[in-house]
Amino acid sequence: MINQKKSWHIIAFLFLCCLCGSCKKDSSTPAPSPVLSFKADGVVYSYTGDWNRISLTGCSVDPLFINALGYFILTGVRTSNSDGFEARVTAPLVEAKTYSIVEFECFIGGIHYLESSAAVVTISKITNGRASGSFSGKVATAPGAAKVNITEGSFTDVLIR
Numbered sequence: 001m002i003n004q005k006k007s008w009h010i011i012a013f014l015f016l017c018c019l020c021g022s023c024k025k026d027s028s029t030p031a032p033s034p035v036l037s038f039k040a041d042g043v044v045y046s047y048t049g050d051w052n053r054i055s056l057t058g059c060s061v062d063p064l065f066i067n068a069l070g071y072f073i074l075t076g077v078r079t080s081n082s083d084g085f086e087a088r089v090t091a092p093l094v095e096a097k098t099y100s101i102v103e104f105e106c107f108i109g110g111i112h113y114l115e116s117s118a119a120v121v122t123i124s125k126i127t128n129g130r131a132s133g134s135f136s137g138k139v140a141t142a143p144g145a146a147k148v149n150i151t152e153g154s155f156t157d158v159l160i161r
Contacts, residue, residue: 031130031157034061036076038085038135038153040108045083047076063159064094064131074121074135074155083108087135089121094131094160098122104139104150113139113148132156 037046049060062075072094077084083106090101104116119137126132135153140146 031128031159034130034156034158036061036074036085036153036155036158039149039151040106040139041148043108045076045085045108047078047085061155061158063161065161066091066093074158076155087119087121094123094126096123096126096131096133102135102137104135104137106139106150111141113141115140115143115145117147119150126160129160130157131160132158 033048035046035048037044039045047061060075060077060079062073062077064072064074066072070092071088071090074087074089075085085106085108086104088103088105089099091099099121100119102116102119102121104113104119106113117138117140119135121133121135123131123133133155135150135155137150138147139150140148
């Protein structure tokens with residue numbers, strides 16, 4: 001009788017172990033940090049970090065959202081050396097497509113570039129409320145001034161609000 005009781009205890013224990021092991025555990029992972037990067041005349045600029053954690057990382061990539069003026073802004077900033085990039089995209093909503101009504105503005109190397117031309121932003125995918133894509137164009141300090149090429153622009157996992 002004792003051996004039979006022990007057997008049932010062992011079987012019950014193994015059954016519980018299997019049952020607990022097969023339970024679905026919370027596999028949710030934190031959202032990936034957004035990244036925005038580009039080259040300005042061959043020099044790489046990169047911003048990684050959540051917009052609400054700029055004080056911890058020194059960088060920020062802001063969420064995309066349509067404002068009251070009918071455009072969304074793709075922004076990356078760094079507080080340590082005050083450089084940043086901004087693309088203002090005129091659109092009624094954020095969707096996966098190429099946008100050509102775009103204005104770039106950036107502050108790099110201590111210079112403020114206000115004018116842009118040939119600016120294009122492509123949102124290649126939207127997954128779980130986050131956008132990824134690419135951008136390119138040219139910026140200048142003023143109309144008629146020398147232009148700086150913005151190439152290899154990319155952004156990943158930028159939150160859409």
